[in-house]
Amino acid sequence: MAIHNLDIADFLANTWQTKPRLIRNAFPNFINPMSPEDLAGLACEAEIESRLITEANGKWQTSHGPIAETTFNTLSDSNWTLLVQAVDHWVPEVADLLDNFRFIPSWRIDDVMVSYATRGGSVGPHYDNYDVFLVQGAGQRRWQVGGPCSAANSLQNNPELRLLADFVAEEEWVLEAGDMLYIPPGISHWGTAMDNDCMTYSIGFRAPSHSEMLSDFCDDTLAGLTEELRYADPGLQEQGHSGEIMPAAISNAQRILQNYVNDEQRLTEWFGRYVTQQKYPAETADNTDEKFQQGDLVQLLKDDGVILRDPTVRIAFIDAESPSNSLLFFVNGVCFESVGDSCIALSKLLADNTRICSGQIMPWLGDTESVQLLLRLVNQGVLYFDEEIDY
Ligand code: SIN
Ligand code: CO
Numbered sequence: 001m002a003i004h005n006l007d008i009a010d011f012l013a014n015t016w017q018t019k020p021r022l023i024r025n026a027f028p029n030f031i032n033p034m035s036p037e038d039l040a041g042l043a044c045e046a047e048i049e050s051r052l053i054t055e056a057n058g059k060w061q062t063s064h065g066p067i068a069e070t071t072f073n074t075l076s077d078s079n080w081t082l083l084v085q086a087v088d089h090w091v092p093e094v095a096d097l098l099d100n101f102r103f104i105p106s107w108r109i110d111d112v113m114v115s116y117a118t119r120g121g122s123v124g125p126h127y128d129n130y131d132v133f134l135v136q137g138a139g140q141r142r143w144q145v146g147g148p149c150s151a152a153n154s155l156q157n158n159p160e161l162r163l164l165a166d167f168v169a170e171e172e173w174v175l176e177a178g179d180m181l182y183i184p185p186g187i188s189h190w191g192t193a194m195d196n197d198c199m200t201y202s203i204g205f206r207a208p209s210h211s212e213m214l215s216d217f218c219d220d221t222l223a224g225l226t227e228e229l230r231y232a233d234p235g236l237q238e239q240g241h242s243g244e245i246m247p248a249a250i251s252n253a254q255r256i257l258q259n260y261v262n263d264e265q266r267l268t269e270w271f272g273r274y275v276t277q278q279k280y281p282a283e284t285a286d287n288t289d290e291k292f293q294q295g296d297l298v299q300l301l302k303d304d305g306v307i308l309r310d311p312t313v314r315i316a317f318i319d320a321e322s323p324s325n326s327l328l329f330f331v332n333g334v335c336f337e338s339v340g341d342s343c344i345a346l347s348k349l350l351a352d353n354t355r356i357c358s359g360q361i362m363p364w365l366g367d368t369e370s371v372q373l374l375l376r377l378v379n380q381g382v383l384y385f386d387e388e389i390d391y
Pocket of ligand 1: 081114115117128132191200201
């Protein structure tokens with residue numbers, strides 16, 4: 001799928017991670033995939049992350065979901081916003097929006113947050129630490145965009161919302177259904193609903209902090225270390241001050257730590273596992289009651305079933321250099337031990353697509369390893385069949 005009025009090569013070279021960009025009519029004749037009522041329904045569910053933000057005379061209030069159904073009756077008819085995280089996990093039409101953004105690697109995509117706001121509703125002036133595409137789904141929203149920000153910028157006295165104390169708008173646009181605004185990390189922005197129909201779909205990206213990356217890499221590395229692996233200093237030189245920590249000791253410590261990061265195979269595998277971890281772990285339903293057998297799978301494929309990927313699932317592959325011509329295949333933070341030569345093309349197809357028609361799978365039906373891989377994924381609830389969709 002292509003976004004209208006967006007030259008992808010130009011966008012990646014000149015805009016991505018660099019500057020805000022308004023794309024008018026990015027989705028011509030945009031069909032709003034859900035209603036405010038649908039969104040409110042999701043916000044009432046305990047397992048779905050949601051927030052309700054109200055503002056009156058400069059005083060902001062945030063309540064976290066699940067939101068009681070009765071709360072909606074108590075709200076005024078302006079100045080509030082309901083935000084629901086990872087709506088793509090629950091509404092297939094919202095998940096489909098993501099297919100427009102595959103020009104960015106899938107592992108970088110985090111989720112689609114959806115907001116509904118009444119006139120004047122907003123989450124206030126702020127900046128995010130990740131890129132976001134803001135697709136206007138219905139109604140109108142005024143976006144004011146300011147300059148780059150960092151932790152050094154002063155904030156209003158509201159730690160939960162992290163609102164900027166001194167927001168200065170440099171540009172201002174009113175977005176209508178189908179328009180889209182791209183905001184890079186760290187750029188201040190403030191969106192205000194202009195009417196009572198305002199729905200915005202935020203495609204957010206995964207940008208783990210260095211602290212999160214280091215912490216996960218260390219945890220992962222620690223799991224494989226034994227107590228016998230110790231700091232050592234054979235050939236130690238006598239030193240003038242026994243109280244001094246010598247440069248050789250520091251180099252020694254650096255070498256010990258670097259060895260772990262420099263182990264390319266380890267790092268590669270860890271990274272694949274890390275970036276395919278689910279946003280909300282264990283969301284994928286394991287089809288424990290109904291285990292498919294090889295014959296069922298082949299029959300379903302022959303019956304023209306469509307294979308869909310559970311929208312909560314994250315799949316990626318790495319074309320590894322060693323062992324030569326091998327492929328690392330990652331599903332929800334797990335690296336599949338071995339993907340044989342015959343499975344390589346199938347694994348790539350599964351990682352690149354969230355919907356595959358059985359015709360695309362047919363070429364692999366004669367290959368035991370490929371069928372085993374499919375069976376495993378179907379039985380884990382990663383993939384499932386949908387015979388109703390006309391592909
Ligand atoms: C919203 O949809 O109201 C807020 C999105 C954002 O500012 O990142
Ligand atoms: Co934002």
